[in-house]
Structures are given as structure tokens and as C-alpha cells.
Amino acid sequence: xxxxxxxxxxxxxxxxxxxxxxxxxxxxxxxxxxxxxxxxxxxxxxxxxxxxxxxxxxxxxxxxxxxxxxxxxxxxxxxxxxxxxxxxxxxxxxxxxxxxxxxxxxxxxxxxxxxxxxxxxxxxxxxxxxxxxxxxxxxxxxxxxxxxxxxxxxxxxxxxxxxxxxxxxxxxxxxxxxxxxxxxxxxxxxxxxxxxxxxxxxxxxxxxxxxxxxxxxxxxxxxxxxxxxxxxxxxxxxxxxxxxxxxxxxxxxxxxxxxxxxxxxxxxxxxxxxxxxxxxxxxxxxxxxxxxxxxxxxxxxxxxxxxxxxxxxxxxxxxxxxxxxxxxxxxxxxxxxxxxxxxxxxxxxxxxxxxxxxxxxxxxxxx
Amino acid sequence: xxxxxxxxxxxxxxxxxxxxxxxxxxxxxxxxxxxxxxxxxxxxxxxxxxxxxxxxxxxxxxxxxxxxxxxxxxxxxxxxxxxxxxxxxxxxxxxxxxxxxxxxxxxxxxxxxxxxxxxxxxxxxxxxxxxxxxxxxxxxxxxxxxxxxxxxxxxxxxxxxxxxxxxxxxxxxxxxxxxxxxxxxxxxxxxxxxxxxxxxxxxxxxxxxxxxxxxxxxxxxxxxxxxxxxxxxxxxxxxxxxxxxxxxxxxxxxxxxxxxxxxxxxxxxxxxxxxxxxxxxxxxxxxxxxxxxxxxxxxxxxxxxxxxxxxxxxxxxxxxxxxxxxxxxxxxxxxxxxxxxxxxxxxxxxxxxxxxxxxxxxxxxxx
Numbered sequence: 001x002x003x004x005x006x007x008x009x010x011x012x013x014x015x016x017x018x019x020x021x022x023x024x025x026x027x028x029x030x031x032x033x034x035x036x037x038x039x040x041x042x043x044x045x046x047x048x049x050x051x052x053x054x055x056x057x058x059x060x061x062x063x064x065x066x067x068x069x070x071x072x073x074x075x076x077x078x079x080x081x082x083x084x085x086x087x088x089x090x091x092x093x094x095x096x097x098x099x100x101x102x103x104x105x106x107x108x109x110x111x112x113x114x115x116x117x118x119x120x121x122x123x124x125x126x127x128x129x130x131x132x133x134x135x136x137x138x139x140x141x142x143x144x145x146x147x148x149x150x151x152x153x154x155x156x157x158x159x160x161x162x163x164x165x166x167x168x169x170x171x172x173x174x175x176x177x178x179x180x181x182x183x184x185x186x187x188x189x190x191x192x193x194x195x196x197x198x199x200x201x202x203x204x205x206x207x208x209x210x211x212x213x214x215x216x217x218x219x220x221x222x223x224x225x226x227x228x229x230x231x232x233x234x235x236x237x238x239x240x241x242x243x244x245x246x247x248x249x250x251x252x253x254x255x256x257x258x259x260x261x262x263x264x265x266x267x268x269x270x271x272x273x274x275x276x277x278x279x280x281x282x283x284x285x286x287x288x289x290x291x292x293x294x295x296x297x298x299x300x301x302x303x304x305x306x307x308x309x310x311x312x313x314x315x316x317x318x319x320x321x322x323x324x325x326x327x328x329x330x331x332x333x334x335x336x337x338x339x340x341x342x343x344x345x346x347x348x349x350x351x352x353x354x355x356x357x358x359x360x361x362x363x364x365x366x367x
Numbered sequence: 368x369x370x371x372x373x374x375x376x377x378x379x380x381x382x383x384x385x386x387x388x389x390x391x392x393x394x395x396x397x398x399x400x401x402x403x404x405x406x407x408x409x410x411x412x413x414x415x416x417x418x419x420x421x422x423x424x425x426x427x428x429x430x431x432x433x434x435x436x437x438x439x440x441x442x443x444x445x446x447x448x449x450x451x452x453x454x455x456x457x458x459x460x461x462x463x464x465x466x467x468x469x470x471x472x473x474x475x476x477x478x479x480x481x482x483x484x485x486x487x488x489x490x491x492x493x494x495x496x497x498x499x500x501x502x503x504x505x506x507x508x509x510x511x512x513x514x515x516x517x518x519x520x521x522x523x524x525x526x527x528x529x530x531x532x533x534x535x536x537x538x539x540x541x542x543x544x545x546x547x548x549x550x551x552x553x554x555x556x557x558x559x560x561x562x563x564x565x566x567x568x569x570x571x572x573x574x575x576x577x578x579x580x581x582x583x584x585x586x587x588x589x590x591x592x593x594x595x596x597x598x599x600x601x602x603x604x605x606x607x608x609x610x611x612x613x614x615x616x617x618x619x620x621x622x623x624x625x626x627x628x629x630x631x632x633x634x635x636x637x638x639x640x641x642x643x644x645x646x647x648x649x650x651x652x653x654x655x656x657x658x659x660x661x662x663x664x665x666x667x668x669x670x671x672x673x674x675x676x677x678x679x680x681x682x683x684x685x686x687x688x689x690x691x692x693x694x695x696x697x698x699x700x701x702x703x704x705x706x707x708x709x710x711x712x713x714x715x716x717x718x719x720x721x722x723x724x725x726x727x728x729x730x731x732x733x734x
């Protein structure tokens with residue numbers, strides 16, 4: 001803290017700007033460009049009730065893919081404007097403050113992570129200036145790491161909790177299937193179901209992640225969907241007694257296969273459909289067997305964590321308890337430096353990551 | 368009553384037998400054959416606690432298509448065995464009774480129509496012998512027609528009531544869309560939503576039925592889906608404020624289009640998918656935009672009326688009240704004679720019917 005640059009009126013920063021929309025496929029450097037800027041952070045420049053932050057960590061999540069496609073899509077997310085800096089969740093250190101609640105050196109995170117659409121985010125940059133009312137100070141004595149605020153206690157953890165507890169409503173002994181299970185949301189969804197006494201099986205995209213789910217997270221079983229030529233056969237094998245809850249992170253063919261293995265009154269929290277995010281509408285895989293949802297009286301229910309903010313305090317209490325008792329584990333996939341943003345974003349669609357993807361913007365600054 | 372034939376020990380009957388399964392397309396006389404039989408109805412032949420019935424009316428419903436395909440399908444209905452007589456709901460007159468609760472001349476219907484799978488049906492025949500414990504006597508003084516027991520108070524009415532009231536949960540002012548709205552279930556689903564103060568629009572397959580929905584049933588609007596080249600455009604026109612409840616009787620492309628027009632927290636009771644019943648699995652139309660169900664937090668919920676039998680008495684009370692007050696109207700499409708069974712069944716998929724399809728097995732026998 002208190003390094004020389006923070007005494008300056010101007011800092012050299014890099015920031016990621018949306019140069020053109022990316023309607024399908026993976027975004028490239030044609031769409032997202034990094035640029036250098038000199039950011040004015042003098043006291044006479046920063047507005048009242050704003051702070052200047054040096055970013056320490058930034059969160060990289062799949063929904064980011066859907067805010068740079070240039071059209072309304074299924075999540076109805078507002079699109080990033082062209083030539084604007086992309087925003088996300090993060091952890092930052094205050095380098096200048098024009099708000100009485102914050103001092104230089106405070107570590108801050110975004111407050112209630114469900115309200116992603118309503119509040120300004122942290123910019124995908126080395127430094128940014130943002131309103132202080134969108135921040136929460138991290139208590140260094142609470143025994144919670146700053147990464148937890150981006151993961152288990154952040155959007156992924158809250159999303160998993162809402163979907164599993166409030167949409168899925170697991171009961172001891174039920175059979176629970178989680179897709180993209182080694183991803184940020186999936187790893188918490190599966191662990192929460194285990195804590196309720198369910199039998200939990202996850203699908204993921206590499207053998208290493210299969211091992212991670214079984215050995216590190218305590219899933220009852222897991223499989224590499226890329227090695228399964230027929231999802232129906234795989235689900236018959238892993239769910240001889242059928243599926244009671246399917247926490248759907250992928251959509252498409254896996255959802256269709258699951259509908260052939262659902263038990264009566266199964267619940268399917270629709271959380272994400274990452275298999276479809278890079279597809280244009282007409283190329284998306286249709287689900288042809290919704291008729292099964294009638295015969296087995298299945299409920300498919302889409303949800304957004306942001307609509308359950310009235311439950312955020314309950315979530316925080318429960319999840320912090322689990323974390324302190326060591327009952328919920330987290331794994332992070334760390335990318336280094338703000339320059340890794342594009343790579344880390346496209347990596348979300350490549351099976352190459354384990355756990356929550358985080359950019360370590362500044363290595364040497366975290367307390 | 369007391370006609371000569373009923374004094375006989377043997378009656379000449381015709382019955383419909385499943386000759387071969389019909390996996391796709393419309394069933395034909397290759398699959399369903401009518402045969403003549405001499406049915407023994409002497410007191411020494413009928414088992415105790417059974418009655419012999421002369422059938423007066425029989426109910427023809429879309430699910431019948433799914434019990435002659437020869438494989439498990441999405442509704443998980445047990446298949447008719449080959450060379451067995453097809454069964455359905457009906458109204459009959461007792462011609463012989465070996466049960467103290469029934470006398471010759473009693474008019475009877477099937478009791479709790481949701482338990483279709485558990486109890487014996489009336490055979491699709493001129494006469495049949497069945498257990499008395501599966502019957503309910505019609506009270507001729509109650510002011511309810513015997514057709515009502517097959518329609519508004521039967522499987523179609525109960526299905527509409529469960530789906531609209533308990534899955535859809537309509538609130539005054541909401542926008543409700545019903546597909547196959549001039550069909551047996553659809554006409555009640557729409558009227559029940561109107562009674563809750565909703566704005567109701569139906570889709571159907573002919574201009575005459577559009578007129579029927581608007582002028583006879585009081586729908587706020589209706590359209591002929593066969594004249595719409597683009598369902599998205601049609602739904603934009605008929606639902607400028609979006610759709611809060613979609614009572615889905617058809618599945619496929621219409622469900623996909625609806626998912627582009629749903630309001631936040633819309634409910635979609637999945638009742639039937641008649642557009643898909645004649646298709647083999649791989650030819651079925653996939654729903655490609657389930658991602659919209661996440662962004663709008665939509666609940667799609669399959670249901671079977673048979674799982675809500677604990678509500679049958681509530682339903683009966685409410686629906687009988689509406690019928691007696693003239694608040695629920697019924698329309699019947701009558702086919703004459705047991706020989707019309709195959710024609711009436713295939714007609715369900717042709718848009719040619721208005722209202723509940725009923726076979727008038729015997730014209731001159733109803734009280």
C-alpha cells in the first residue's frame with residue numbers, strides 16, 4: 001500500500017473495450033481490444049462519493065458472452081455499448097477516496113452480487129473510478145478470502161444456492177445430476193446437494209475434472225461427457241434409479257437426454273445453457289422430448305439469482321457457515337494480468353478450466 | 368329399456384380391437400379393426416359384482432393415439448395389448464347386473480376419471496361386461512347431462528381445471544394463451560381463465576372455430592394458426608403485452624414461438640403436445656429457445672390430471688356450480704355408431720372437430 005503510483009495524479013492503466021459485437025462463435029481480438037489509457041485520479045478529478053480502485057481480482061463468468069452479441073438474447077441481458085469498457089465483478093484496493101466511508105488501502109468488493117444489471121461493475125481494467133455506494137468493504141478478520149466473495153459467496157455460489165435449494169428443493173436420498181459440474185456454479189450446486197444427503201453425479205469435460213469432482217469435492221460419481229458417444233447410455237449407467245433433480249448448466253442435447261431419465265416429479269432448475277451461448281438462434285439444438293415432462297410431471301424452471309436478493313442474507317449466513325466449517329470447497333482457475341481477459345473468457349467454453357475463473361490483475365497487492 | 372335383446376342370454380356386439388401397433392402417422396384399419404362378437408350376458412356367465420352395459424356414449428381423446436404406438440412414450444402410458452379391445456370412458460345403461468348396487472336401466476359413467484390407468488375402462492364396443500366398482504350412477508335429477516360427465520365434469524374438464532388453476536394460477540388481468548383452444552380441454556381452460564378475470568386468446572385450426580371461440584365461448588380473441596405463416600408475428604399481434612400463462616396443448620413450434628413472448632415469471636402448464644403425437648421421436652420438432660425460460664424465469668410444468676385426484680371433489684363442486692349457473696359452456700362433436708371409432712380418432716388430428724369428440728353408440732337409448 002501507498003506505493004509511489006498512488007501518490008500520482010495520473011496512473012497508467014489498461015482496459016478492455018468492446019470494438020464490435022460477436023454474434024456467434026468465440027469472440028476474438030476483432031471484438032474485444034485492450035487499450036492503454038492514462039487515468040486521472042487526482043482529488044479534483046474524482047467525483048464526490050466515488051473512489052479510485054486498483055483492481056486486484058476480476059471475475060470471469062459465462063454470461064459475459066451474452067452481453068457482447070449485439071442483440072437481445074434469451075437471458076435478456078443489456079448489451080455492452082460499442083467502444084465502452086466491459087465490466088464485471090471484482091476485488092479492488094482503494095487508491096483514492098472521495099467518500100467518507102472509504103480510505104486508501106481498503107479492500108472492497110461489489111456488494112449484492114445479484115443486482116448485476118442495476119449497479120455499475122468494476123471495469124475490466126487495471127484501475128477504475130466508481131461510485132462508493134456500490135461497494136462493500138472486506139473485513140480481513142472474518143476468515144473469508146477475497147476470492148470467496150467472487151465465488152462461493154458471490155454470483156456463482158448464490159446462483160447455485162438459489163437453484164438447488166429453492167428451485168430444486170433436494171431431499172435426502174434423491175438422485176441429483178449437475179452438468180458443467182466442475183465449473184463455478186456446478187461445483188457449489190453439487191456440494192450443496194451432498195450436504196442435503198443426496199446422491200450427486202456430475203458431468204464435465206476432462207478426466208482430470210472427473211477426478212477432481214470425485215476426489216476433491218466428494219461427488220458420488222462423475223463422467224467426462226466428451227467420452228460418451230450416447231448420453232442416454234451414460235445416464236442409464238450413472239442413474240440406474242433415475243434423476244430427481246437436474247441442475248442444468250448446459251442445455252441442448254444433455255437436457256434432452258436427461259428428459260429420458262427423469263423420475264416422477266423431477267425438478268430441473270434451468271441455470272445456464274453454455275452449450276448454446278456461441279450458437280446463433282437457428283443453429284441451436286432443439287429439445288425434442290418435452291412430452292416426457294408431461295408423463296413424468298416434471299417442472300423445468302428458469303431462474304435468475306438477481307430475483308432472489310431477498311434471500312441473499314440467508315444465503316450468506318448459510319454459506320459462510322459452511323465455509324468456516326470446511327464443508328464447502330472452492331477451486332480457482334487463475335489467469336494472470338488484465339491482458340488475459342480475452343483468453344480467460346474464451347476458456348470458459350473449452351473445458352480447460354477447473355472451478356471459478358478469476359483474473360489476478362495485480363499479484364502483489366492483496367493483503 | 369327392457370327391449371327384447373336385453374332378455375336374451377347373448378347379444379350381438381361389435382368391438383374395436385388393436386390388430387397391430389401404429390408407431391407413426393395416423394392409425395388406419397390396418398391397426399384398428401372392428402369385429403362382431405356374440406357376447407354372453409346370462410346371469411350364470413357374468414361374474415359377481417360385475418354388470419353388463421349397453422354403451423350409449425364413448426369419449427374419444429388424443430391420448431388414445433399414444434397407447435397404440437407399441438413403445439413407451441412421453442406420457443408413459445401403458446400400451447394396449449395386441450388383439451385386445453381398446454377401452455375408453457363412456458356412458459352406459461345397465462342391461463344385466465350381478466351387483467346389488469345396480470339395476471337394469473341404471474345409467475352409469477366411469478367414476479373418478481383421473482385414475483384412467485388403474486381401473487378398467489368401458490370397452491369401445493356396443494356392449495361390455497365390467498366390474499361394478501368402477502362405476503358411478505348418474506342422478507337424472509341433478510340437471511347435469513350424461514355428456515357433461517365425459518366432458519366438463521370428466522377428463523377434459525378436470526385436466527383443464529388442474530392445469531389452469533393449479534399449475535397456471537391465473538390472476539385477474541393476466542394475458543392467457545390457449546392452444547388447441549376449441550378442443551375438449553382447451554375450451555374449458557380458456558373459459559376458466561376468463562372466469563378469473565384474465566384476457567384470453569386461443570389458437571385453433573379453422574375460421575369457424577375462431578368464430579366459435581370468440582362468439583360462443585367469449586374468448587377475447589382467437590386466431591387460425593394455419594393462416595399464420597409466422598407464429599412470432601401472430602403472437603406479437605395478439606399479445607402486445609406478452610403472455611403470462613400459456614396452456615400448452617400442442618407443443619412443437621407453437622411452444623417455441625411462445626417462449627419468445629413470455630412475460631417475467633410466466634407459467635406454462637404442459638398439458639399435451641398433439642402436434643407431436645403422430646411423429647416418431649427423431650422427427651419431432653425441437654424447442655430451441657429454452658434459454659428464454661431462464662431470462663424470463665419461466666416455469667414449464669408437465670402435469671397429469673390423475674395425480675390430482677385429491678382435488679377431484681373440489682373440482683366437481685366448482686365446475687358443477689359453473690355449469691348450473693351457465694358460466695361454462697360445452698360443445699360436442701358427435702360421431703354416430705361404434706363403427707365411427709377409427710374416423711373419430713383420426714379426426715382429432717385434422718382440425719375438423721369443434722369441442723369434445725363423443726361417439727353416440729346408441730342413439731335411441733339415452734334417457
